Amino acid sequence: MRRADILRFSRDAALGAPLRSALSVLAMAIGVAAVVVLTALGDGARRYVVSQFTALGSNLVIVLPGRSATGGFNPANVITTTPRDLTVDDAAALLAAPAVRRLAPLAVGTSEISFGGRLREVVVAGSTASLKDVRKYQLEPGSHFLPDDDAQRAAPVAVVGAKIRDEVFGTQPAIGQLIRLGDRRLRVIGILKASGQGMGMNTDELVVVPVALAQSLFNSNTLFRIMVEARSRDQIEAAKAQALEILKARHGGEEDVTVITQDAVLATFDKLLGALTAAVAGIAAISLLVAGILVMNVMLVAVSQRTAEIGLLKALGARGGSIRLAFLSEAAMISLAGAMAGYLLGQAGAFTLRALFPVFPAYPPGWAVAAALLTALATGLLFGLLPARRAAGLDPVQALMRH
Amino acid sequence: MALIELVGIERVFHLGDSVVRALDGIHLSIAAGEYVSIVGQSGSGKSTLLNMLGLLDRPDAGTYHLEGRDVTTLSPDEQAAVRSRRIGFVFQSFHLVPRLTAAENIALPLMLAGALPDERDARVQRALREFGLENRARHRPDELSGGQRQRVAIARATIMQPALLLADEPTGNLDRATGEEVIRLLEALNAGGVTLLLVTHDAALAGHARRQLVMEDGRLRHDSAAGGLQHESGGGSPAAPVSGGV
Numbered sequence: 091m092r093r094a095d096i097l098r099f100s101r102d103a104a105l106g107a108p109l110r111s112a113l114s115v116l117a118m119a120i121g122v123a124a125v126v127v128l129t130a131l132g133d134g135a136r137r138y139v140v141s142q143f144t145a146l147g148s149n150l151v152i153v154l155p156g157r158s159a160t161g162g163f164n165p166a167n168v169i170t171t172t173p174r175d176l177t178v179d180d181a182a183a184l185l186a187a188p189a190v191r192r193l194a195p196l197a198v199g200t201s202e203i204s205f206g207g208r209l210r211e212v213v214v215a216g217s218t219a220s221l222k223d224v225r226k227y228q229l230e231p232g233s234h235f236l237p238d239d240d241a242q243r244a245a246p247v248a249v250v251g252a253k254i255r256d257e258v259f260g261t262q263p264a265i266g267q268l269i270r271l272g273d274r275r276l277r278v279i280g281i282l283k284a285s286g287q288g289m290g291m292n293t294d295e296l297v298v299v300p301v302a303l304a305q306s307l308f309n310s311n312t313l314f315r316i317m318v319e320a321r322s323r324d325q326i327e328a329a330k331a332q333a334l335e336i337l338k339a340r341h342g343g344e345e346d347v348t349v350i351t352q353d354a355v356l357a358t359f360d361k362l363l364g365a366l367t368a369a370v371a372g373i374a375a376i377s378l379l380v381a382g383i384l385v386m387n388v389m390l391v392a393v394s395q396r397t398a399e400i401g402l403l404k405a406l407g408a409r410g411g412s413i414r415l416a417f418l419s420e421a422a423m424i425s426l427a428g429a430m431a432g433y434l435l436g437q438a439g440a441f442t443l444r445a446l447f448p449v450f451p452a453y454p455p456g457w458a459v460a461a462a463l464l465t466a467l468a469t470g471l472l473f474g475l476l477p478a479r480r481a482a483g484l485d486p487v488q489a490l491m492r493h
Numbered sequence: 494m495a496l497i498e499l500v501g502i503e504r505v506f507h508l509g510d511s512v513v514r515a516l517d518g519i520h521l522s523i524a525a526g527e528y529v530s531i532v533g534q535s536g537s538g539k540s541t542l543l544n545m546l547g548l549l550d551r552p553d554a555g556t557y558h559l560e561g562r563d564v565t566t567l568s569p570d571e572q573a574a575v576r577s578r579r580i581g582f583v584f585q586s587f588h589l590v591p592r593l594t595a596a597e598n599i600a601l602p603l604m605l606a607g608a609l610p611d612e613r614d615a616r617v618q619r620a621l622r623e624f625g626l627e628n629r630a631r632h633r634p635d636e637l638s639g640g641q642r643q644r645v646a647i648a649r650a651t652i653m654q655p656a657l658l659l660a661d662e663p664t665g666n667l668d669r670a671t672g673e674e675v676i677r678l679l680e681a682l683n684a685g686g687v688t689l690l691l692v693t694h695d696a697a698l699a700g701h702a703r704r705q706l707v708m709e710d711g712r713l714r715h716d717s718a719a720g721g722l723q724h725e726s727g728g729g730s731p732a733a734p735v736s737g738g739v
């Protein structure tokens with residue numbers, strides 16, 4: 091029997107029992123669609139978290155004063171008492187580390203901003219021009235960021251967050267205006283784009299000024315953090331080690347700082363949510379198994395309903411192998427049709443999710459789609475094997491007696 | 494050389510405790526081109542004999558030579574090849590595939606044998622013409638009359654130009670006139686050289702055949718070619734002892 095004939099024969103047989111075939115296709119489609127949609131959800135969550143983290147800046151290494159026992163990210167770090175302060179000179183020294191691309195010192199405090207009689211408490215971040223690149227800040231049109239990287243210069247300028255702009259200036263143009271911050275008069279030179287995202291430090295309510303100005307404003311010369319950007323993802327660990335080494339040397343051989351990498355936190359989340367997606371895919375795959383069992387039963391019904399036909403085919407000279415192949419390809423066709431339908435259904439579902447929640451990147455991962463399609467086909471074939479073998483093994487005389 | 498040569502064929506069915514000797518020591522020789530009818534009471538083994546001859550069933554004992562070749566020892570695939578090329582079946586209940594058209598049903602043996610579509614179409618067209626089915630080519634079996642269905646079945650049985658045509662009560666589901674028409678068709682095929690074995694309950698139809706076999710309890714009770722009674726069955730006695738086996 092020629093291959094094209096087997097396929098045509100199987101197709102006609104499947105179409106000859108439309109209800110039965112449609113049911114199997116539907117079951118298979120639901121299984122595949124479940125995998126596609128659920129993994130789109132899981133992977134969407136992972137992408138969302140990862141994108142939130144990378145929005146803070148990529149290849150980031152953060153130096154903070156105080157020593158932590160674990161060396162990893164630990165909320166206790168935040169309240170560790172500081173044996174020796176981090177200074178802008180420490181920050182400048184870190185630039186010597188070969189794995190460091192750039193860095194920005196960060197001094198943080200609160201102050202009062204006032205303009206045109208309006209008064210508001212704000213978080214003030216003192217830094218240098220590099221902060222914009224390290225943290226991937228976006229500016230509104232016509233804006234400038236801090237003018238230079240010289241940590242000693244205290245130019246009387248400020249860059250304000252979008253929400254501060256709205257609340258303090260209202261509809262007036264903010265750029266070029268003179269404001270009062272604490273006891274200083276500063277000119278607004280830029281506005282940070284509204285980020286609208288909740289993770290990390292919210293830039294919408296931030297006022298960024300030169301670090302020297304912030305330190306004199308707070309009357310302190312310590313730094314809150316040094317934000318370091320490694321040259322590449324591979325250099326993150328090197329940057330961390332070099333920063334530690336340099337600061338240890340500068341602090342009289344004492345390791346009194348903590349260096350954390352955003353990468354470590356991110357990797358944990360990434361792994362966690364990746365595992366979650368895989369688990370969800372596994373659970374959804376059970377519906378594929380159920381679909382496979384359904385296909386098997388439907389094919390068994392087909393074999394028993396077509397027993398007389400199988401007997402006839404044998405009488406007409408069909409080999410057992412041809413009959414087995416015909417039933418197998420019928421199962422394969424049903425599975426394939428179900429897998430395709432399920433794929434389209436799942437993509438439509440993911441599309442709907444994305445349309446409803448635009449910030450949520452609900453794209454099914456490629457591996458999940460491939461696995462779903464392959465599993466559908468494999469289960470279809472696997473569960474088609476038994477009915478096909480049963481058909482091929484039928485005794486022709488017995489089969490012909492059945493009507 | 495005989496087309497069919499059966500020696501000591503036995504076929505035994507076990508049903509629980511009871512043993513049914515459906516074929517009980519059949520010796521039979523049929524030459525190519527013969528027209529043989531087989532009659533006998535229900536359960537006498539006619540269908541079992543035909544299935545054996547058609548390689549759908551294997552004997553428990555004895556040998557079967559078809560065209561000089563021992564076919565009882567062939568593998569299932571080899572037997573399928575012999576069925577495909579040398580044997581045609583016609584059944585009482587037609588056995589057409591309901592979802593296929595008349596033309597597709599006729600083409601089935603060619604398709605199973607792997608014939609190319611062009612050759613297939615040509616031969617099916619010729620068969621449709623020969624059997625007066627040109628206008629029914631695209632009809633499905635449920636759109637055909639009984640006589641037309643059996644003509645489709647006969648066209649299918651002969652499309653591979655077999656040496657042997659086995660018909661098991663081909664008129665059983667047809668009225669008298671249609672049945673006779675089908676018999677004439679089969680006889681015409683026999684006249685064209687095909688060896689025809691016809692199982693029937695109809696004594697008149699059986700009388701058409703040049704050679705008549707009568708079966709009883711798995712044995713050949715009578716063979717007109719042997720000039721009367723067969724073997725030791727016991728001189729015309731109606732109550733031949735055929736219960737246990739020899």
Ligand SMILES: Nc1ncnc2c1ncn2[C@@H]1O[C@H](COP(=O)(O)OP(=O)(O)OP(=O)(O)O)[C@@H](O)[C@H]1O
Nearest residue numbers: 506507508513515534535536537538539540541542
């Ligand atoms: N698969 C089977 N299992 C058990 N017994 C069987 C089987 N097939 C046939 N028989 C028995 O073998 C005997 C011969 O059966 P067979 O079908 O050959 O008879 P037949 O002459 O064709 O009868 P009919 O004229 O009714 O068609 C019967 O007694 C039948 O019951």
Ligand SMILES: [Mg+2]
Nearest residue numbers: 539540541661
């Ligand atoms: Mg019978």
